Amino acid sequence: MNRNRKVQVAALTLTAGVMIGNAGMSVSATPLAGATAMVSTTEASAEVTSNSTLSGVNLALADMVTEASAKADEAVTEKETTAVAESKEAEQDSKFNHLAVGHVKDYANIRKHASASSKLVGHLSDGDLCTVLKKKGSWYKVESGKVTGYVKADYLTVGSEKAVKKASRVIAKVQTQTLKIRAKASTKAEVLDLAAKGDTLVVKDYNSEDAKDGWIKIKAGDRTGYVSTDYVRLTRSYHYAESIESILAKLEAERAEEQAAENALENTSNNSSTSNGSSSSNRSNNQSNDSNNSNNSSSRDYDAPDSRNGGAVARFATQFVGNPYVWGGSSLTNGADCSGFVMAVYSHFGKSLPHSSSSDRSVGVAVSQSNMQAGDIVCYSGHVAIYIGGGQIVHASNARDGIKISNANYRNILAVRRVL
Template identity: 45%
Template sequence: MTAGVASVVKSTAKNIAETSMLDADILNDLEAKTDEENFENLVIAKVNDYVHVRKEPNTDSESVGKLYNHSVGTFLEEKDGWYKIKSGSVTGYVKAEYCVTGKDAVELAPKVGTRIATVTTTTLKVRSGASQDADVIGLVPIEEELVVKDEQEGWVKVDIEEGQGYVSNDYVKLSTEFVEAESKAEEEARLAKEKAEQEAAIKAAMAEARRSRQESQKQARGGKGKTSSGSGKSYRPAESYTTASSGMGNAVKDYALQFVGNPYVYGGTSLTNGTDCSGFVMSVYKNFGVSLPHSSAGDRSVGAAVDGLANAQPGDLVCYSGHVALYIGGGQIVHASTSRTGIIVSNANYRTPLSVRRVF
């Protein structure tokens, strides 16, 4: 090798090494970027319901979508008191006075976002405590997304079907998910689907109620009708579950079961795109004209108390600590369980119920 060629090779190698070091520095800087820096560029709606996303920055401009309360977009620019944002499939302008960004967004974002831990190893052990010596309570596969309940040094507390546990921070990638804007087309499609589902559910409920009334009349003619005496308790006895409520309960059950397999989303209420446990119960009953709170704790005080699972009937609410489900009969429930399982059917005794409530 000549001296000239050797000099070129040496210079090239030096440049490659310096470039590699520069790339590594850039990557390290990106990885070190804090949530605070990321959240500063968000625009978060802070309204009672929603703010229109408009094609141009004025109130006469066409609405291209809606940014619901605490939904999030990415800041693009500011113009005459309007923020241009991109959120989901929607790009447009929102009135600045109805949103927060910058430092205010940094403060609000952790409260409205859902912290997610994505598994990065083939099989991740979930432990009962934040220690390698703690018992293993479950195993989670790679790329599984877990809802984060708490973060400690080196450990993340997560929800799995077996309960809450801890995973090592070394084997998950942490991120924050937000609800995004809904375009006009997406809203129209959602409303049309919800209307069709509601009409089908009401039709099924009416048919079941008619069938139950006919069966009741048939039994009454046979002299088999019974009445229940007062027990002196505040519980609703099993006999008070009338044929009319039986029809409604079964209709609620049938309607709820069609959503099995759909996703769990913390804070969500969409039976198709994602809901949490109380959002699932609330949205199912909404289709029958019954208003329930978006709170598993609040559900423990609705309707009338039923004396335990032994007297539960389809459509009853089964309330647990921090969770709520719909009873479907045969000792089973349907519920929005976790982000890993979505909406599933489980044994009603998979956890200890705190109460059973009847709302119809």
């Protein structure tokens, strides 16, 4: 009995010595094998006991090392993930660092050199997108469309992802024969309006996640609605600066078109007066009265817009009937040409439109002639007007008639645009 106890103690002592001297030893026995074998009283059992106990301790240490290694791996993975996220964020920011957007009331001059006295090479309108090439003092050298030059830094928002995305327009072009515009993003929602194939709708607050759900929010006239993405094609577009050569050429072309239209109308009037001699005398008296009215137009009282919709635009615009036509003008009281009249009217509703009848063909959204509403802009060749309902328009007609009301179909309509 005593001999057996001595063997057992010796075995435990041997185990401790081996464990300290060979902490990294690897064995295949299970941790509980030592505890089981220690009840043996033979020398052979003592040997097994020592090996089995040691194997259990080594496996426990191995588990601790494995757990520590796993935690270290997790820490490294977390650091790597953070680094990748920061890298992607930095990369995203860098995409917009060289982009700028015009931030002006109307337009900013683009100069050939960084000086206010330098040659004018173009106009950068509010919301126009450009690429920043370099900075020189308080000027940025930019490239926008086909124009390259310098713009004062005060008129640009540089490196802003929000500004760049806001400057873009997402357009939905209808691909089906008739598209229902609904009050909510559901096929069960109320139908607000219908859009025909080929119509373009301005998408509001575009979100790619919303588009994945099958619906996008659009503006239809003065109302907001939803359409299914299954029946539209989405495109994103930007506006860019316009060169001085392009601006002058466009104005000259419009002037020629307006002059041709005025001459054609004059010939029609002359032919009519030949067949009726008294009409010429009456027209002369009317012109004299119109002239007197025009002289007093600036002293007349006019009502401010009473709301912000197409009907209000029509009511406001018709107040200026009888006021003079002045080519290149934009005064509702002292004289305006056709596009200047439309521009001036809409400026009272917070809308900045171009002083160009051809450019007016791309403002707002397109609507069909059959869906014209009061306040819509009616575009002709070299001319533009405002629809007031009942098949009539109000427009700055020509130098003889001034601002007047006419039938909308007195000429061939090229386009109808809705801004409000």
